[in-house]
Amino acid sequence: MEKKSNTIFTEDSLKFVLLIFSFMLFFISIVYENESIEKEIRNKEILLENKRHEYITTKTHLMSFTRYSKIKEIVEPLGFRESLKQPIIIEIPDEQVD
Numbered sequence: 001m002e003k004k005s006n007t008i009f010t011e012d013s014l015k016f017v018l019l020i021f022s023f024m025l026f027f028i029s030i031v032y033e034n035e036s037i038e039k040e041i042r043n044k045e046i047l048l049e050n051k052r053h054e055y056i057t058t059k060t061h062l063m064s065f066t067r068y069s070k071i072k073e074i075v076e077p078l079g080f081r082e083s084l085k086q087p088i089i090i091e092i093p094d095e096q097v098d
Contacts, residue, residue: 064070072082
């Protein structure tokens with residue numbers, strides 16, 4: 001009579017356990033990489049939002065700075081004032097240009 005061995009881990013079961021273990025390691029590495037990429041995306045979105053706010057603030061500041069009344073207020077201390085006469089076009093004959 002042949003005696004059967006009662007081993008829990010046969011060669012086939014050991015191969016299967018190693019296969020499952022390798023799949024688990026692969027899955028863990030993919031999840032870790034995915035979390036890293038998601039964190040990087042979140043950081044880039046925050047940076048983009050900050051740049052957008054900075055752009056809007058700068059644009060608003062420049063628009064208010066280039067208003068006619070603001071320019072007039074800045075140049076008045078330099079001695080410039082608003083002209084009450086309509087501007088005229090100065091034409092130079094072609095002979096005098098040379």
